[in-house]
Amino acid sequence: MTEEDIEGALSTILIPGVKRNLIQLNMLREVVIQDGEVKVNLAQAGLEAQAKDWVKEKVIAAVKEIPGAGNVEVEISDVKAQEINKIDRIIAVMSGKGGVGKSLVAGLLGVALARKGKEVGILDADITGPSIPKMFGIGERPTGAETGILPILSRSGIEVISINLLLPQEDDAVIWRGPLISKTIQQFWEDVVWGKLDFLVVDLPPGTADAALTVMQSLPLSGVIIVSTPQELAAMIVRKAVKMTEKMNTPVLGVVENMSYFVTPDSGKRIDVFGKSKAQEMAGAARAPLLAQIPIDPKIAELCDEGRIENYDSDILGSFSDKFFEQIGK
Numbered sequence: 001m002t003e004e005d006i007e008g009a010l011s012t013i014l015i016p017g018v019k020r021n022l023i024q025l026n027m028l029r030e031v032v033i034q035d036g037e038v039k040v041n042l043a044q045a046g047l048e049a050q051a052k053d054w055v056k057e058k059v060i061a062a063v064k065e066i067p068g069a070g071n072v073e074v075e076i077s078d079v080k081a082q083e084i085n086k087i088d089r090i091i092a093v094m095s096g097k098g099g100v101g102k103s104l105v106a107g108l109l110g111v112a113l114a115r116k117g118k119e120v121g122i123l124d125a126d127i128t129g130p131s132i133p134k135m136f137g138i139g140e141r142p143t144g145a146e147t148g149i150l151p152i153l154s155r156s157g158i159e160v161i162s163i164n165l166l167l168p169q170e171d172d173a174v175i176w177r178g179p180l181i182s183k184t185i186q187q188f189w190e191d192v193v194w195g196k197l198d199f200l201v202v203d204l205p206p207g208t209a210d211a212a213l214t215v216m217q218s219l220p221l222s223g224v225i226i227v228s229t230p231q232e233l234a235a236m237i238v239r240k241a242v243k244m245t246e247k248m249n250t251p252v253l254g255v256v257e258n259m260s261y262f263v264t265p266d267s268g269k270r271i272d273v274f275g276k277s278k279a280q281e282m283a284g285a286a287r288a289p290l291l292a293q294i295p296i297d298p299k300i301a302e303l304c305d306e307g308r309i310e311n312y313d314s315d316i317l318g319s320f321s322d323k324f325f326e327q328i329g330k
């Protein structure tokens, strides 16, 4: 019996609520094997007492199945969510104003990365509405305990949490004032139990105001993706955003143009609905690559409305993640 055998056994145990296993949640701290006796030390955040007991029993049962295992002892210690979290890269998605498709781009980036086999989480820090949960068809309130809040797993295995799902009422959000939003986002960041993730995509509040700044200051971001449309004064917005990222010492990883064009279904002709693309201009202003140009696609609107964005089927997604990996060197 080796430590790997035990890790293997533990990775079959799915934590209730999140539906990810012990290893993915980064709960294993230590395994001691001596003369067939096994001691397993786990750390946890976000589980209630009953769930902890359940996990303990499951671990004992799973380890006892391993040939050669004798007595099994399990200890679970409560820690802060931040001690559980092991996130490789945090990417924030930013825009000048609302309604340009920032949440869509955050959602599609998450989907694109998950399709490449990455462990992905999406943190919806946009207090102006629960667009991310809606897009992914998530409506339930996240569960948790004193020690932390557990994200909700989407159909394709993306961990999702939205600050809006924790507010008493969706509509309350609009009357929130800047400093309060900032404080809430900060707390929220500290309390979510993600476990191990390759990527955490953050849907920032629109604009370069308070709330966006807080997120950038309180989260160890790897970089920012800027979203704009051909309708906007794209270069100006990008410059403003770039200035902010420079102040925060966070690189711009790339830009995405949304609603770039429309392809007529009958003739397949490409129409620049909002005039000429500003994508190159944006990329130039950001001194970062153009990662994607997303067309106006009725299928996108339909899937967003139905909560099935994960079903979006387009070559754009593959090329989006390829260019993204190229940029971050993976």
Ligand SMILES: Nc1ncnc2c1ncn2[C@@H]1O[C@H](COP(=O)(O)OP(=O)(O)O)[C@@H](O)[C@H]1O
Pocket (backbone or CB within 6 Å): 095, 097, 098, 099, 100, 101, 102, 103, 104, 105, 131, 258, 259, 294, 295, 296, 297, 298, 300, 301, 302, 304, 305
């Ligand atoms: N490229 C697109 N094609 C079709 N509909 C889109 C597109 N981008 C956005 N939408 C629609 O606009 C809505 C608003 O987009 P969203 O990403 O929530 O904007 P933001 O987060 O910038 O406020 C989406 O729910 C979707 O229905």
Ligand SMILES: [Mg+2]
Pocket (backbone or CB within 6 Å): 099, 102, 103, 104, 126, 131
């Ligand atoms: Mg949004």
